[in-house]
Amino acid sequence: MTSSITQITRGELACWQVRHRGQTLVIAEQGGQVLEYRQDNEPPIIWLSEQAAYQKGAGVRGGVPVCWPWFGGLTFNPEAVQQQYAFSEPPAHGLVRTLPWVLIEQHQSNDRIELALQPDPAQQPGEFPDVQLTLRITLDTTLSITLQNHNRSDNTVVISQALHSYFAVSDSRHVTLQGLDQKPYVDAMDNWHSHRQSGPLTFREETDRLYLQLDPILHIEDPGWQRRITLSTSGSRSAVVWNPWIEKSQRLSQFADDAWQCMLCIETARVLDDVLFLPPGETHEMSVSFVTNPL
Numbered sequence: 001m002t003s004s005i006t007q008i009t010r011g012e013l014a015c016w017q018v019r020h021r022g023q024t025l026v027i028a029e030q031g032g033q034v035l036e037y038r039q040d041n042e043p044p045i046i047w048l049s050e051q052a053a054y055q056k057g058a059g060v061r062g063g064v065p066v067c068w069p070w071f072g073g074l075t076f077n078p079e080a081v082q083q084q085y086a087f088s089e090p091p092a093h094g095l096v097r098t099l100p101w102v103l104i105e106q107h108q109s110n111d112r113i114e115l116a117l118q119p120d121p122a123q124q125p126g127e128f129p130d131v132q133l134t135l136r137i138t139l140d141t142t143l144s145i146t147l148q149n150h151n152r153s154d155n156t157v158v159i160s161q162a163l164h165s166y167f168a169v170s171d172s173r174h175v176t177l178q179g180l181d182q183k184p185y186v187d188a189m190d191n192w193h194s195h196r197q198s199g200p201l202t203f204r205e206e207t208d209r210l211y212l213q214l215d216p217i218l219h220i221e222d223p224g225w226q227r228r229i230t231l232s233t234s235g236s237r238s239a240v241v242w243n244p245w246i247e248k249s250q251r252l253s254q255f256a257d258d259a260w261q262c263m264l265c266i267e268t269a270r271v272l273d274d275v276l277f278l279p280p281g282e283t284h285e286m287s288v289s290f291v292t293n294p295l
């Protein structure tokens, strides 16, 4: 049997563990959060904190949290996103990462495993937009994740979102991120000022940037592990790139002081002027897949 889907628990969290053709994927019911993704005989592709806490009601540090219907702090979003909500203290990264999600579809064949999950309709808070959100996860020769929005309301809904992917790297000080050259970005570390990237991105300090006008392909080149991870996206022209570096690491929950060396986030997104304006009745899909090759 090359494929299996089993139910496991991590701490307080129910999860699905999927095995398929030498790949292992773990998805938590909470948040529909991919926690782990690895291919046999390779270092993990997705990073999961060694201090991860698997608690109901708290996000897990690592994996691929789903940020929706807004990314980051609500007040840093375009006015069109903000004005839809009346929270006094809106949660960071939206409303779904600590909700229970339910499995609505499951297909298994020799070639692939496909799962589809939705936030449990019985648990959605009052401020939840009238949008059907579906996370589609496909494991064939690699992992693809699709976030699908279907607007069931009579109004255009404006959404910012991200598949907040934490990648495992040998050493963040030595990896380069290719595909950003000449792309504009907004730098959260520089008071949200706009800049333009020159050449590949290397990590030398705390990095928290929102890149815009992106092409569909980005590469993480990792000389320590002699590995290139290629991210192929569709339905997104923006990405958030984040590494907390030394000081912020000490303040982060579920994060070892030196964990900034082993990870970086590249978050396939719809942020800033790339936010999604979804008219009534329409459906939109944002996807990312991860392929590794030797360097």
Ligand SMILES: O=P(O)(O)OC[C@H]1O[C@@H](O)[C@H](O)[C@@H](O)[C@@H]1O
Binding pocket: 059, 072, 092, 093, 164, 188, 208, 209, 240, 242, 267
């Ligand atoms: O600690 P959280 O809420 O999971 O957020 C982690 C990080 O998520 C990133 O997407 C943001 O750009 C960072 O500013 C933030 O610190």
